[in-house]
Amino acid sequence: MTATLFSAIGELVTNDPALGDGSALGIVRDAALVAEDGRVVWVGSADEAPAADERVDLGGRAVVPGFVDSHTHLVFAGERSAEFAARMAGEPYTGGGIMTTVAATRAASDATLRANARRLHAEMTASGTTTIEAKSGYGLTVDDERRLLSISRELTAETTFLGAHVVPAESAADRAGYVALVCGAMLDACAPHARWIDVFCDVGAFGEDEARAVLAAGAAAGLLPRLHGNQLARGPGVRLAVELGAASVDHCNHLTEDDVEALASSATVATLLPGADFSTRAPYADARRLLDAGATVALATDCNPGSSYVTSMPLVIALAVREMRMTPGEALWAATAGGAAALRRDDVGRLGPGARADLAALDAPSYVHLAYRPGAPLVADVFTGGRTAVTDKE
Amino acid sequence: MTATLFSAIGELVTNDPALGDGSALGIVRDAALVAEDGRVVWVGSADEAPAADERVDLGGRAVVPGFVDSHTHLVFAGERSAEFAARMAGEPYTGGGIMTTVAATRAASDATLRANARRLHAEMTASGTTTIEAKSGYGLTVDDERRLLSISRELTAETTFLGAHVVPAESAADRAGYVALVCGAMLDACAPHARWIDVFCDVGAFGEDEARAVLAAGAAAGLLPRLHGNQLARGPGVRLAVELGAASVDHCNHLTEDDVEALASSATVATLLPGADFSTRAPYADARRLLDAGATVALATDCNPGSSYVTSMPLVIALAVREMRMTPGEALWAATAGGAAALRRDDVGRLGPGARADLAALDAPSYVHLAYRPGAPLVADVFTGGRTAVTDKE
Numbered sequence: 001m002t003a004t005l006f007s008a009i010g011e012l013v014t015n016d017p018a019l020g021d022g023s024a025l026g027i028v029r030d031a032a033l034v035a036e037d038g039r040v041v042w043v044g045s046a047d048e049a050p051a052a053d054e055r056v057d058l059g060g061r062a063v064v065p066g067f068v069d070s071h072t073h074l075v076f077a078g079e080r081s082a083e084f085a086a087r088m089a090g091e092p093y094t095g096g097g098i099m100t101t102v103a104a105t106r107a108a109s110d111a112t113l114r115a116n117a118r119r120l121h122a123e124m125t126a127s128g129t130t131t132i133e134a135k136s137g138y139g140l141t142v143d144d145e146r147r148l149l150s151i152s153r154e155l156t157a158e159t160t161f162l163g164a165h166v167v168p169a170e171s172a173a174d175r176a177g178y179v180a181l182v183c184g185a186m187l188d189a190c191a192p193h194a195r196w197i198d199v200f201c202d203v204g205a206f207g208e209d210e211a212r213a214v215l216a217a218g219a220a221a222g223l224l225p226r227l228h229g230n231q232l233a234r235g236p237g238v239r240l241a242v243e244l245g246a247a248s249v250d251h252c253n254h255l256t257e258d259d260v261e262a263l264a265s266s267a268t269v270a271t272l273l274p275g276a277d278f279s280t281r282a283p284y285a286d287a288r289r290l291l292d293a294g295a296t297v298a299l300a301t302d303c304n305p306g307s308s309y310v311t312s313m314p315l316v317i318a319l320a321v322r323e324m325r326m327t328p329g330e331a332l333w334a335a336t337a338g339g340a341a342a343l344r345r346d347d348v349g350r351l352g353p354g355a356r357a358d359l360a361a362l363d364a365p366s367y368v369h370l371a372y373r374p375g376a377p378l379v380a381d382v383f384t385g386g387r388t389a390v391t392d393k394e
Numbered sequence: 395m396t397a398t399l400f401s402a403i404g405e406l407v408t409n410d411p412a413l414g415d416g417s418a419l420g421i422v423r424d425a426a427l428v429a430e431d432g433r434v435v436w437v438g439s440a441d442e443a444p445a446a447d448e449r450v451d452l453g454g455r456a457v458v459p460g461f462v463d464s465h466t467h468l469v470f471a472g473e474r475s476a477e478f479a480a481r482m483a484g485e486p487y488t489g490g491g492i493m494t495t496v497a498a499t500r501a502a503s504d505a506t507l508r509a510n511a512r513r514l515h516a517e518m519t520a521s522g523t524t525t526i527e528a529k530s531g532y533g534l535t536v537d538d539e540r541r542l543l544s545i546s547r548e549l550t551a552e553t554t555f556l557g558a559h560v561v562p563a564e565s566a567a568d569r570a571g572y573v574a575l576v577c578g579a580m581l582d583a584c585a586p587h588a589r590w591i592d593v594f595c596d597v598g599a600f601g602e603d604e605a606r607a608v609l610a611a612g613a614a615a616g617l618l619p620r621l622h623g624n625q626l627a628r629g630p631g632v633r634l635a636v637e638l639g640a641a642s643v644d645h646c647n648h649l650t651e652d653d654v655e656a657l658a659s660s661a662t663v664a665t666l667l668p669g670a671d672f673s674t675r676a677p678y679a680d681a682r683r684l685l686d687a688g689a690t691v692a693l694a695t696d697c698n699p700g701s702s703y704v705t706s707m708p709l710v711i712a713l714a715v716r717e718m719r720m721t722p723g724e725a726l727w728a729a730t731a732g733g734a735a736a737l738r739r740d741d742v743g744r745l746g747p748g749a750r751a752d753l754a755a756l757d758a759p760s761y762v763h764l765a766y767r768p769g770a771p772l773v774a775d776v777f778t779g780g781r782t783a784v785t786d787k788e
Contacts (some may be wrong), residue, residue, distance in 0.1 A: 081762040085722055088715050121765060123770060198763055201698055268688070315769030321482050322672055368475040371482070374672060375709030376517060377771065 003041070004358070004386050005052035006033040010060040011366050012043065015337040016352035019043055023039035023343030025329050025367075026352070032356050033063070034356035043352060058361050058381070062369070064332060065383065066130025066358035068339025068349045071250050071271055071300035073147045073162075074134035074155065075117045078104030080305050084279065093280035094204055094232075097306045098138070098166050105138040105148070120303060121155050123311045126390045128360035128379040131339065131348045133158040133300075135198055137165030142186045149193035158343055160196035161187065161223060164206050164214045179210050182219035196247075197223035201237040208236035215244055224344070229256045231276070242266045248298065248342035253277065253285045263295040267341040270295050272334070273302035274319035275310030287324035287334075298338030299331060318374035330373040357386035397430040399446035399782050404454040407436065409731040410746035413437055418731075419723050419761075420746070427457070427749035431782030437746060452755050452775070456763070458726060460524025460706035460752035460776065462733025462743045465644050465665055465694035467513045468528035468549065469542045472498030474699050476622075478673065487674035488598055488626075491700045492560050499532040499542070508545050514697060515549050516781070517705045520784045522754035522773040525733065527552040527694075527744045529592060531559030536580045543587035543782060552737055555581065555617060557759070558600050558608045573604050577611035590641075591617035592745050595631040602630035609638055613630035618738070624648045625670070636660045640693065642736035647671065647679045657689040661738040664689050666728070667696035668713035669704035681718035681728075692732030712768035722765040751780035 012031035014020060020028035031050035042050060083097045103112065110133065117134075124132055134152035136159075139145040147162050152159045163182040171178035187197075197218025200213035205228075215225040225244050229237015231251035238316040240257040241249035249263070252269040263270050272285040290297050299316050302308040313335050320331040340349025347356050361381040362369060371376055383392040408414060408424035413423035426443035428436040432557040438445060477491045484637040512766055516524055528546035530553075533539040538556050546553045557576040565572035581591075591612025595605035599622075619638050623631015625645035632653040635643035643657070644665040644698065651715075657664050666679040684691050693710050696702040706708065707729050714725040734743025741750050756763065776784040 079759070079763075079766075081760055081766040082765040085762055086718070096579030113661060125769070127769075197580060278712075279766070281716060309763075309767045310769055318672075322675060325482070365473070366475055367509070368479055369473075369703075372473075372475045372478040372673070373703045374669070375521075375704055375706030375769065377520070 001037045001192065002054060003034055003036040003052040004054040004056060005047060005049055006035065006056050006063070007046060007057055008059055008103050009033065009046070009063045012128060012351065013064045013332065013367050014043055014262050014352050015333060015350035017067055020238065023329070024333055033351060033359070038357055038385035040351055040353055040355045060365070061361045061380065062366050063359050063361050063363050064367050065349055065351050065385065066360050067335050067338040068343065069124060069300050069313055070129040070133045070248065070298055070339040070342040071273060071302050072132055072134055073111050073302070073304035074120055074132065074136060076101050076105050076138045077108035077112055077116060077138070078305060079309070080177040083306065087280065091254050093307060096204070101138050101187065101305055102140055103170060106141070106144050110147060110151065113148070114154070117151055117155060117335045120311055124393070125382055126379065127312045127314060128334055128382055129313050130358035130382065130384050130389070131343070131345070132156045132162060133343060135162040136190065137162030140165065140168040141267055142181070142189045145186055145188040146193065149190050154189050157195065159194045159362060160198045160226065161190040161194040161218065162198040162200070163187070164199040164211070166200065166205055167186050173212070184213055187217055187221050190224060191221040194223055196226050198226045198228065198320045200228040201240060202229060202231050202235060203233045208240060211237070211240055216368070217342040230259065238262060241270045247344045250275070250300070251285065253283060255286070260289060260293045260295065263290060264293040269298045269338065271298040271300055271342050272324065273300055273308060273318065274316055274323060276302045276308035277323070278319055279308045279310065284323040287320060287326045291326070291330060296341055297330070297333040297344040299336045300339060314370045314378060315374065318371045321371040327366045331371060332367050357383060359383050368391065395431045395769045396448060397428055397435070397446040398448040398450060398456070399443055400427040400429065400450050400452055401440060401443060402451050402454055403427065403440070403457045405456040406745065407458045407726065407761050408437055409459055409727060409744035415744055417723070418727055425755070427745060429491055432751055432779035434745055434747050434749045434751050440477065454759070455751050455755045455774065456758050456759050456760050457617055457755050459743055459745050460728040460754050460778065461522050461695050461729050462522045462525040462737065462739070463518060463707060464527045464642065464692055464733040464736040465667060465693060465696050466526055467531060467696070467698035468514055468526065469474060469497050469530070469545050470499050470532045470699055471502035471506055471510060472699060473703070477700065479675065487676065487701060490598070493563050495532050495699055496534055496562060500535070500538050504541060504545065505778050508548070514705055515712050519776055520773065521706045521708060522776055523707050523738070523775070524752035524776065524778045524783070525552065525737070526550045527554060527737060529554040529556040530584065531556030534559065534562040536575070536583050539580055540583040540587065543584050545751060547587050551589065553588045554620065555584040555588040555612065556592040556594070557581070558593040558605070558606065560594065561598055573607060576608055580632055581611055581615050585615040585617060588617055590620050592620045594622040596623060596625050596629060597627045597636060602634060605631070605634055609640070619755045620644065624653065633655060638660045644694070645670070645679065646684070647677060649680070654687045655691065657684060658687040663732060665692040665694055665736050666714065666718065667694055667702060668710055668717060670696045670702035671717070672713055673704065675701045678717040681714060681720045685720070685724060691728045692736040693728040694733060708764045708772060709768065710767045715765040719758050722762045725765060726761050751777060753777050
């Protein structure tokens with residue numbers, strides 16, 4: 001086993017309050033980190049760094065845990081820029097365009113889907129993301145959902161079966177039949193390729209009883225529940241997610257006081273997706289209200305070709321600070337440790353001993369620059385499991 | 395002289411209505427472009443492309459004119475991320491932090507200033523910007539303003555003397571004396587290094603009479619007028635800019651109906667800076683109102699370490715579409731041809747015959763993706779004067 005010393009870290013964010021300055025971010029200045037066998041084995045002051053087999057000099061850069069993007073729709077075909085332009089000219093977002101992508105995805109070969117997913121995965125990695133969740137949901141047939149998950153599984157262990165994304169057009173007259181398919185043959189085909197089950201519980205998608213049936217069937221098949229909810233209107237999504245012990249409820253734009261209290265007193269993470277609010281010109285989720293109530297907040301891209309064709313977690317952080325009134329520190333935590341909590345992972349989203357050595361080195365003296373310098377290509381080097389994934393473009 | 399054929403352009407934006415589809419963007423599909431001696435000499439359908447000495451295959455990418463960033467404060471030292479974080483936590487932006495950068499800039503060596511400016515210039519070029527305006531204004535002494543312009547001139551011909559950025563702290567008791575210095579010895583030292591003269595005419599900066607005196611002195615020294623105005627409040631800035639025939643008045647957040655009419659009936663460009671509105675959490679300028687009235691609108695980054703540490707014109711375009719209700723086409727035009735108009739240049743910001751061969755090739759089928767895919771690194775290749783400036787990172 002080779003030990004690698006990452007030295008000359010100007011500012012190291014560990015997300016471990018026991019390390020460093022005692023804040024939630026656990027910041028160590030003038031730091032070093034040792035990785036061995038893919039894991040962090042030592043973190044501390046550069047002065048006290050132990051010897052190692054290899055050394056990577058980070059030149060005084062700030063280092064943060066690799067971003068954990070806990071909500072993406074990674075595998076699809078086609079694009080919807082014309083729909084985007086029409087929306088920016090005033091047409092509302094209703095989710096109705098999902099069927100456009102379903103049609104393109106069903107028509108695409110595995111090779112096309114794989115190439116597109118790999119391109120986006122590479123783009124995410126280059127912007128500092130080292131853990132990616134990927135949902136199905138653009139197939140909506142047994143075979144298509146299964147192949148989306150099979151391709152997703154080539155890229156990540158965090159795969160989510162979202163057969164209950166929308167009722168496909170051909171099943172509009174038989175909603176119950178479609179839900180039964182999702183809970184039956186489609187689940188049987190997909191469960192071997194998925195860790196999670198998800199349902200879009202909102203106006204225009206699935207109602208409370210349907211969502212409950214889907215998540216119960218998934219649980220019976222060994223999948224863990226998560227939920228899209230409260231994006232387009234107030235509704236039962238958050239309440240149901242908390243009741244079922246879902247790891248996360250995602251979007252959370254329209255919350256009642258009861259919803260906020262339910263999240264604050266549960267282990268269900270509120271995952272906010274400012275890229276979707278940006279790209280649909282929707283009111284941003286109120287992160288400040290959730291944080292002040294004591295809820296756990298995660299940030300993710302919602303990468304998809306309809307409502308958020310975003311891969312950049314730095315942009316998501318900048319939007320969360322500008323638009324959701326998170327501090328830069330809260331936003332970074334939500335994009336790393338928060339995403340890990342939303343995936344019930346304790347080995348990512350932090351850089352304390354025992355964690356995976358997944359880290360991003362920034363061309364900046366502090367993580368604050370992720371929000372202070374929106375749009376700038378600050379992520380210079382990315383390491384996954386202690387190995388170089390992306391190196392400085394200069 | 396070597397002729398270079400840029401072939402396999404899926405979508406070419408020329409900004410020449412006489413070419414292509416007749417729109418303001420002058421779009422040619424399945425296009426080619428020939429450059430010779432740094433200039434565009436031929437544009438048309440790929441089928442009809444003439445022979446050339448060299449060939450660059452753009453693989454079906456969309457190609458746009460290189461961005462014209464007509465408002466930057468490129469040369470400075472230090473950073474103000476702590477001020478940014480405090481502002482995001484609720485402190486208002488007053489422009490008072492400018493003196494922080496002035497102190498850091500005065501204390502910095504030429505080498506430090508040059509290295510920082512070159513780093514930002516490279517970042518801008520990599521994101522597709524091929525013409526950059528650069529202002530002084532963080533020196534505010536005769537020697538410091540002169541050296542900022544001298545360093546700027548190493549990087550661009552579009553240099554602007556902004557001694558009238560703010561009244562420096564040491565002159566607070568003698569505003570008239572400072573204005574006389576700007577109009578006298580400072581102008582004498584700076585004019586040989588500058589094309590433009592600029593003044594920040596707003597609350598907390600300079601009043602109408604002061605601004606008029608500065609621009610008149612600049613004009614007498616052969617400099618062309620431009621103006622920062624109406625950022626923080628309604629005021630005389632726009633009216634003065636139009637009266638004096640300024641090429642541009644920049645910010646334009648707070649306009650009366652008279653201001654809008656004055657802009658619509660003049661050749662003075664309204665340059666909007668959404669990065670500053672983003673980073674100061676200020677209300678965005680109302681581009682829709684200006685466009686609907688018939689004013690010419692430009693978009694620029696306002697790159698500076700206080701209110702807009704932004705280098706990415708693609709981010710500026712995305713913000714203008716989301717927040718200012720520009721269409722993706724209007725935003726692209728404003729970021730290219732609009733910037734050229736704001737600099738009174740007819741050789742950049744377009745790709746018709748005679749223009750400089752400054753172009754950006756996008757990893758996308760259409761320029762619409764600049765707004766549709768916010769934060770994504772879409773600019774793959776950049777050519778200035780027909781030569782490779784940046785090549786695809788893949």
